[in-house]
Amino acid sequence: MFIQIIQGKCTRQDDLHALADEWRRDISGGATGWLGGTYGFTDDDMFVGVVRFESREAAASNSERPEQGAWAAKLMAVMDGPMEFHDCDDVMLLMDGGSDRAGFVQVIRGRVDDPARLKAMFAETDTIHRMRPDILGATLALEADGTFTETVAFTSEDAARAGEAEGAPESMREELEYAMAGATFYDLHRPWFESA
Template identity: 60%
Template sequence: MFIQVIQGPCSRQDEMRSAMEQWEAERAPDVVGWLGGTYGFTDDGMFVAVVRFESEEMARSNSDSREQSAWWERTRALFDAEPEFHDCTDVTLALDGGSDDAGFVQVIQGRAVDPDRLRAMMTDTRQMQEERPDILGATLAIADDGTFTETVAFTDEAAAREGEKKEMPAEMREQMMAAMDDVRYLDLHQPWFASRMG
């Protein structure tokens, strides 16, 4: 799997959502390898899109198409500043990656100090399900520069906040602190999703 993260400040939120929905309706059916996406805005007005493809080659083929270039030129103008891109071929899924029924999504970004440990924690779904049943699934995407984007889908925000109050096992906490650095959290209170049917 290949994940591309697109993010940047956007005050034209209704127009941005319309642009994404237009892409899903008009472009998605013809884009080979597109799997889906998770989208939303943070409280401080940052738009975040986490888009999944079967492979980097398929994503590049879409990006290089004339139709995609035309759509992107229109959409790019909706950002208040130049958006950031994080292209990630190193992708790990937990619990099938999440759910389009999630009521709250938290995007965690930072630097992967120990990528192997990060991946191992993501795949320990037994412990995840025991400790945090409010988590529906997650994706971990690591870019070539060592930065990572983890996208965690929760049943709802109230359950997520309640889960945060639980005391994390000391070993797990130590592993997390050793595996990542420069961490920041982007909360998507009203996320929306798109996915290829069938």
């Protein structure tokens, strides 16, 4: 799997959401290898999109389509400024990778000097599921320099906050502190989802 993270400031949220609906309705049919996406806005108008493709080649092929280019120009026009794009070939899934039923999504961006350590923690699916039943699934996307984007789907924000308040078990506390040191959290209170 290949994941592209897109983010940028956007105060024209309704316009962007309408463009996303347009893409799904009119353009997604020709996007070979597109699997889906998770999208939303933070309270301070940061748009975050986490888009999944079968491969980097499929994503590149989609980007080269004329209709995709025309749509992307309309997207840029509604943004408040430039957008960031992060491409990740190194992807892990936790419990099938998430859920379109999530009531709350948290996107976490950070950087570690030992990606293998982070991946080992992420692979503790059974422990994480027992510890946090409010988590429906997640994806971990790693860039070559150790920058990571974790996208976590929760049943609801209330459940997520209750789980946070309980804290991690002793066995995972050190690893979580390592992974989250200096990380930025993007809370998507009203996420939306698209699937192929």
